[in-house]
Amino acid sequence: MLRDKMAEMPTTTALGVEVPDSLSAKYTGSFAYFTVKDRLPQILTKAVDTVHRNMETFFEKYGQEGVEAEKRAISLMSKLRNELQTDKPVLPLTDGLPDADQWNEYLEHLQAGPDTEEPSWFKSPWLYMECYMYRRIQESLQLNPPMCDFDVFNEAKTQSFFTSQQAIIAICTYFLEMKNKIKCFKDTQLKAEFLLLAQVALWGNRCDLSISGGRENSQKLNPLTSLESLKPSILVDDSEFVWEVLINRKKNKTSETTCTRIDIVLDNSGFELVTDLILADFLLASGLADVIHFHGKSIPWFVSDTTKKDFDWTLKQMQAANHMQMSRCGVMWEKNMNQGVWIYHDHLFWTLPHEFCDMPLVAHDLYAELQKSNLIFFKGDLNYRKLTGDRKWSYTVSFDTALRGFQPAPLCSLRTLKADIQVGLKPGQGEQLAASDAEWMISGRFAIIQFSNSYQT
Ligand SMILES: O=P(O)(O)OC[C@H]1O[C@](O)(CO)[C@@H](O)[C@@H]1O
Numbered sequence: 001m002l003r004d005k006m007a008e009m010p011t012t013t014a015l016g017v018e019v020p021d022s023l024s025a026k027y028t029g030s031f032a033y034f035t036v037k038d039r040l041p042q043i044l045t046k047a048v049d050t051v052h053r054n055m056e057t058f059f060e061k062y063g064q065e066g067v068e069a070e071k072r073a074i075s076l077m078s079k080l081r082n083e084l085q086t087d088k089p090v091l092p093l094t095d096g097l098p099d100a101d102q103w104n105e106y107l108e109h110l111q112a113g114p115d116t117e118e119p120s121w122f123k124s125p126w127l128y129m130e131c132y133m134y135r136r137i138q139e140s141l142q143l144n145p146p147m148c149d150f151d152v153f154n155e156a157k158t159q160s161f162f163t164s165q166q167a168i169i170a171i172c173t174y175f176l177e178m179k180n181k182i183k184c185f186k187d188t189q190l191k192a193e194f195l196l197l198a199q200v201a202l203w204g205n206r207c208d209l210s211i212s213g214g215r216e217n218s219q220k221l222n223p224l225t226s227l228e229s230l231k232p233s234i235l236v237d238d239s240e241f242v243w244e245v246l247i248n249r250k251k252n253k254t255s256e257t258t259c260t261r262i263d264i265v266l267d268n269s270g271f272e273l274v275t276d277l278i279l280a281d282f283l284l285a286s287g288l289a290d291v292i293h294f295h296g297k298s299i300p301w302f303v304s305d306t307t308k309k310d311f312d313w314t315l316k317q318m319q320a321a322n323h324m325q326m327s328r329c330g331v332m333w334e335k336n337m338n339q340g341v342w343i344y345h346d347h348l349f350w351t352l353p354h355e356f357c358d359m360p361l362v363a364h365d366l367y368a369e370l371q372k373s374n375l376i377f378f379k380g381d382l383n384y385r386k387l388t389g390d391r392k393w394s395y396t397v398s399f400d401t402a403l404r405g406f407q408p409a410p411l412c413s414l415r416t417l418k419a420d421i422q423v424g425l426k427p428g429q430g431e432q433l434a435a436s437d438a439e440w441m442i443s444g445r446f447a448i449i450q451f452s453n454s455y456q457t
């Protein structure tokens with residue numbers, strides 16, 4: 001049984017480093033504690049309000065049946081908020097969706113663990129509880145057709161796209177001008193552009209609606225003008241190594257049929273998604289890649305994460321924009337999808353609570369898929385938490401160690417810091433940062449471009 005296999009996961013890493021405890025709201029005063037106590041209830045309240053505000057629409061679309069379904073969904077979400085705030089035991093899922101058994105097995109795995117207390121909001125791992133909240137929101141809707149496909153975060157996501165419009169125009173304009181000349185670029189120029197667009201995609205990760213508790217949080221200014229001044233805030237910058245992977249692959253291409261595949265595990269919709277698509281377009285146009293595989297979420301997740309609907313909507317909005325450069329980008333991107341050089345996937349694993357080192361056991365097919373990649377970008381904070389298991393690692397433990405054998409291909413995390421976990425720092429670096437800025441790990445003011453090539457060793 002999967003539960004038993006997970007229980008057998010070693011408590012030390014391959015090099016004998018002890019695997020630390022998970023971050024959890026049980027550590028009073030930690031960011032996990034404040035998230036569970038304040039931020040998650042706030043997000044739930046906003047979700048309930050959104051459903052409420054759409055009452056009229058449900059009525060128009062589905063008549064009284066729609067209104068009744070809506071009321072029941074609201075009552076389930078309010079019950080969920082109450083369970084959270086009163087630290088009730090975690091309940092199994094009952095909606096029969098394809099991942100429900102995996103969720104329930106995970107719960108059983110925790111129940112069978114060394115903790116004598118029942119898994120609950122303020123006692124269990126933060127990563128698990130936060131993921132579970134989003135899955136329970138989905139259950140509230142799923143149990144009440146015709147609400148199943150309603151995305152409670154859709155309004156916030158579309159609004160954040162529109163309020164980033166000027167920044168999107170600025171980056172699209174820059175990119176298209178550069179792309180016109182790209183065929184004549186020497187490697188040094190290509191490298192400079194790669195580093196620039198990787199940084200744009202990196203800082204694009206500031207625009208997430210989970211950290212802001214669902215409040216508007218978009219990119220208002222031209223992202224290019226601040227890149228230079230933000231450089232000192234990149235605490236780990238392995239972009240040179242990433243570049244080496246890309247350029248070596250290009251140089252060593254043996255034949256026209258050798259294909260370089262790059263995967264981007266997406267994070268937020270809105271401005272961040274546009275920056276990811278620009279990076280993807282650049283990788284193709286420069287010949288550094290032949291095909292890009294995107295990975296998104298199959299249900300609304302952490303407020304602003306990209307679903308297939310958001311992805312398609314973004315491409316359509318770009319095309320329909322009343323601005324030439326924006327709409328040209330949209331048209332090219334749609335073409336990339338139609339030609340199969342951009343491929344979108346949404347595996348259920350991405351919306352399970354597991355740390356990524358569990359992937360070979362829990363989602364072997366996805367792991368095998370990622371093994372076909374030549375380089376994987378993991379966008380954002382939540383992906384970093386899952387890469388490192390959301391554990392209390394010391395700042396100086398290496399990224400490879402924290403990955404605990406998750407090594408499908410060379411991989412790179414592009415993440416702004418919004419949770420109190422960070423590995424791979426120099427001795428003293430974390431302590432120094434903490435002394436000068438109490439919020440350095442949770443404010444999104446700092447970032448990392450962190451690379452691992454441990455699959456080779
Ligand atoms: O969109 P991202 O970068 O994954 O961030 C998600 C946010 O939600 C959190 O999980 C906290 O609610 C943080 O880790 C982060 O602030």
Ligand SMILES: [Mn+2]
Binds near residue numbers: 267302305380382
């Ligand atoms: Mn996100």
